[in-house]
Amino acid sequence: MKDLTLVEPRRNTFKSPKPEPSRLLAFDLITEVNRNQGYSNLLLPQALSSSNLPERDRNLVTELVYGTLRMQGRHDWVLAQISDRPWSEVDAGIVDIARMGVHQIHQMRIPDHASVSASVEVARKRLGESKASFVNALLRSVTRKSIEDWFSPLADIKDPITRLSIQYSHPEWIVSAYYDLLKDWDEVEAALSINNIAALPTLVSWPGYSTQEDLLAIGAEATKFSQLGARWKGNPGSLDLIRHRLAGVQDEGSQLVASLFAQAAPGSRWLDLCAGPGGKAALLAALAQQRSLTFTANEISVPRAELVKRVVHGARVWVGDGRDIASHNESFDAILIDAPCTGLGALRRRPEVRWRRTLQDLRELTSLQRELIDAAITVLEPNGILGYATCSPHLAETTVQVNDIIKNHPEMELVDLTPYLPDGLDGAIRGGAMALWTHRHGTDSMFLAILVKKS
Template sequence: MARPALDRAGGGLVSGVAGSRRVAYDTIRAVHESDAYANLLLPTSITRAGLATSDAALATELTYGTLRRQGTYDAVIAIAADRSTGDIDPAVLDALRLGVHQLLSTRVASHAAVNESVELARGAGGRGSAGFANAVLRRVSRDTPGDWMTRIADGARSDDEKLGLLFSHPVWVVRAFRRALAAEGRADELEALLTADNAAPRVTMIALPGLAEVPEEARSTPFSPVGFRLGGGDPEAAIRASGGRVRVQDEGSQLAALALSRAMPVREGERWLDLCAGPGGKTALLAAEALAHGARLEANEISPSRAGLVRKALEGVPLEVPVSEQDGRVRAAESPETYDRILVDAPCTGLGALRRRPEARWRKAPADVPELTGLQRELLEAAVSALKPGGIVAYVTCSPHLAETAGVVAEVRREWGAALEEVSARDVITALSDADPGLAPQADGSERAQLWPHRHNTDAMSISLLRRV
């Protein structure tokens, strides 16, 4: 079995590095103490701290790298401390995690990594905590990353646990990924997928169709006809200059919205609904598509704060899109046989976005899946009831977990019987693409499209298209 390559940050120590560590530590603490989202909190913290560009990049790498490899680092810390991480004060433990990340996965000098992390532990727990942290980190620094990987692998009780420790994924997630890959006959790609989850994703952008053009100097994405990647520089400048018509959006999210809008020709006057719209990236793309074809779009989001994000996302599109704030099941039930197209971007475990939201892997548990799949099924059933005959629903999850994808769709299709037929999401997405995405047939015979970080450089988005007969 191949050993995972640990990330290496470039450059070593730079001015303001202490500020970078402080921002990273405070963000990690907020993630663990207050259930904060690193991707939302970190940019604000960097701005508040006034970090230079290089220091901001270091703070980002330290934060995301530590969160991604938390499971691996906890195994290292438990050995070096000769105690369970559950017996270590949480604030001190986060300082240790940050220190171990620097020692094992960056080019930061060992003495600096140890000394600065010890000071963070001192601030968290006093002199005794500082002495403890110093002893643990010096113990870690005496061995190479390879030595530590061998040590934690040797302590694993099963092959799945070994993979979980080496690639820093909970065992239940490792097993869910294996089953999802096996459904395509690709179980041998598991380590490649786990490795991809621990790599920082490249920034992908979108030019809203009909409203913005892909910049000449940009490189178009291989699968989405409206996506691109910049060669370098700050994407914020392009975003600001476009008035919201150019934005950051994962290519998988672009394909999910386009699969619905381009599954069949649009007739002028069609009514569309984005049932679970927050935070609004797919809504904005659907709005641009609706504007181009003379369709009407409505959006719904149960969370008031996320509904606000949807309205903000729509500011660059000159189309009036009413945004309601209801439970999606109720919203759809109020409009039987009303819509020609509905997007159900369902709440899910988020296991497909672990590159961008590394803390998500530690926040979910197998016990969460049944409740989520029940909600997903109810949302999809409600959406189908709100479709006109001949209408299409796109059921989307940012998760490859078979219970959330194939399982939910199979249950709803059984419920509706011959009144609901599948449209090939694989064929629709392949037709959109400049390159063949190589979307594999599913073991259950469905035409579901499953995207993968290691194959497509996207989130692991699952897309199903169903037409009401």
Template sequence: MTQRPHYHGRSETAPSRRTKRADLPRATAYSVLRAVTEDDAYANLILPGRLTGARLKGRDAAFATELAYGTLRGQGLYDAVIAQCTDRPTDKIEPAVLDVLRMGAHQLLHMRVGAHAAVDSSVALVRENVSVGASKFANAVLRRISEADTETWNQRITDGLTGNARSAVMFSHPEWIVRGLRQALIAHGRSADELEELLDADNTPARPALTALPGLSTPAELADGGAEPGRWSPLAAVVASGAPGDFSQVRAGTARVQDEGSQLVTLAMLHPDTPDERWLDLCAGPGGKAALLAASAARRGASLTAVEVSRHRAALVAGALDPVPGDSEVVTADGRRIGSEQPEAFDRVLVDVPCTGLGALRRRPEARWRRRPADIASLGPLQRELLDSAVAATRPGGVIAFTTCSPHPAETLAVLDDVVTAHPGLSVLDAPAVLDAVVGRDVGAASRKTGDGRAAQLWPHLHGTDGMFLALLQK
């Protein structure tokens, strides 16, 4: 983790020192951390509701957001610091207290919050939510942390560490993820020297990107509402300030929050614009890519079938498609069965396979601490079975887009190799060239050559997008 503060351009005075609602921003952030720790909640899903419920806006909302997300991103680093300030192992510290200690460490080391405000507000949180005795323990630990600056703590916690182990602590990633990302860079034709830049990008908050659904809204209309042009996607706009919900198009469902990387891999499946009739989204939940496909299909006289195995997620897909006119349907079914049930029925198929999400750690800060190496092995068979089904469901001459939000070679190139080997009739198209055509300039997303074509890999540190992988296959 770099020493760059994440709390840019705001007052040096913390919210608790400015208003009588002293600890409301901190209490809100704390409630998010507790939900993540106790209930396996996703911070990006619950934080907006907590901010609304607390009626936090402006600087207070920004403070609470950075405090929650920043603490989750830096959890590994802060645990290493906390461990040097107490004889008690961090896994023996009461979880509710540990969450506050991490919040306090984030304020002390990576936010422009004075030591007095950071320590006292943290102690108050522990006293109110745990006990007086625990608050004394928290006070002692945080005062020890406040005695040294960020650079000194970085030196202390990395003393004697080298290679992946040092990077894991400094940039607050589990070591197995650091190792996997290093392997990914090399496997996709990049240099391992980019590793720390990639890890740092995971720790840099991403501004929300919007996609203007074709025929329903435009990037120019979003710009009129204060958004900035996207960097890559012709449909993208980036929220410069405020929240996505401030845009009337987002509230109406004619524009959606969607990373530019997700927009690009979806648009790549639709290039070139040739006549066809039936499109399939095989793993459609929660519906972002399906909405973009449905809007594009409506303009081109095609129909979309969106398949999702989970009823709850299928309902989200249906909600995403509700504002979109045209001939689209949502089917609650196992995508692995579609190929046998509807053989050679579709012209274009999107397979956004379930994955570890290692390419979206900057947006889902808690994911790095939830995932385990075994997840990659357990997801592999499902990814291959879904692709086998997609091949069976595609007509001869049709195109399959294999995408995933992970650069890990075990979830990308290894899966691609196995599927191409299992289906000799498949050819690998030049995905980087297609992305270049979609964007209108060189995207720089080339990955390893496979057969006659190449896959494409987007990177947070190079493209400012999630780490989306794309392979285009023709049957």
């Protein structure tokens, strides 16, 4: 009789999934952002601080989360060509793991086989064997062509909006909005490209509590335009100056908004109408305290108002809708409206915003901005100034709003900010207002217009 080789039952050969903790955490965070409207810049630091991952794995999680979220439009373009079903109908978990896998294959120095196998292990753990098999098939198909072969067809796309949207992973409406402002496709490409490069943390000294020299003394590098800031290569939360609330973390563009506003502001009563989470309010409160002025911060959200209270060193904080500011029966000599906006000027810091915002959001936000402006003007003293700021360069949220202020409020007159700009800050004025661009100035794309209320 021949020897019989018995085949072991599958249940005895099955190996349980063993995903790497770093990739599992990255997938969970991406899911929370994409499916539950979480914010990556809040969730990631919290998750890393509570984990026991070594520094190398923390860096991997950071790139997987921020990088995948930034580039997922581009990754979807590849995956949609491979999938045997419409990509919009594919299970959300498969979509997010596949995006994470493509990001490792195309954007990171990780071997193809490692990118595929590590992603499949996450899929097995979180989605099950069947869906993991689909992820495996998708990613193996991606590796059969080089990145150059995948993207060479872009050269045949004649519409620059469509081509750049895919190449730089931005929705088409944002590409179009950039062109409306820049009127030059090379500049548009530069602006889109830099949105995909992570920004270093920028520290800000708070006058009366710290100086730029204090920041330089701990190894930070001075900012180019702000005399209060410095760039820091590391985790700002570990610094004593930050933990003891003697300095803050704030992009250089936001520092310039607060500094220019304070330079132009007259009188003794200042108001930050939309103060949360407190970056500009903290700097303005410190500057006001040095001048013995009264500073008030207003914020509609209770949790965000609590954040403001922590950094304004005892200044008054109101909780309420800025549109109802007149209910306090007080008037002010200088009012800053750091208006709710699309956030298109800070996409390198908030990668999911580009996918979350829509043209409908733009319409709703511009309406809210107008209502806040109207409310602020009613409590602004004669000869007082109104600062209108956004972290968006979009025409509808910037120049168009300023033109509407002048049209609807003849008593308001635009102040040319050219004399207020720091030396060397070139190409930063549009129609008398400060209009920063990340690809030109290395800051977030902040906008600030200042108008004076004629007596």
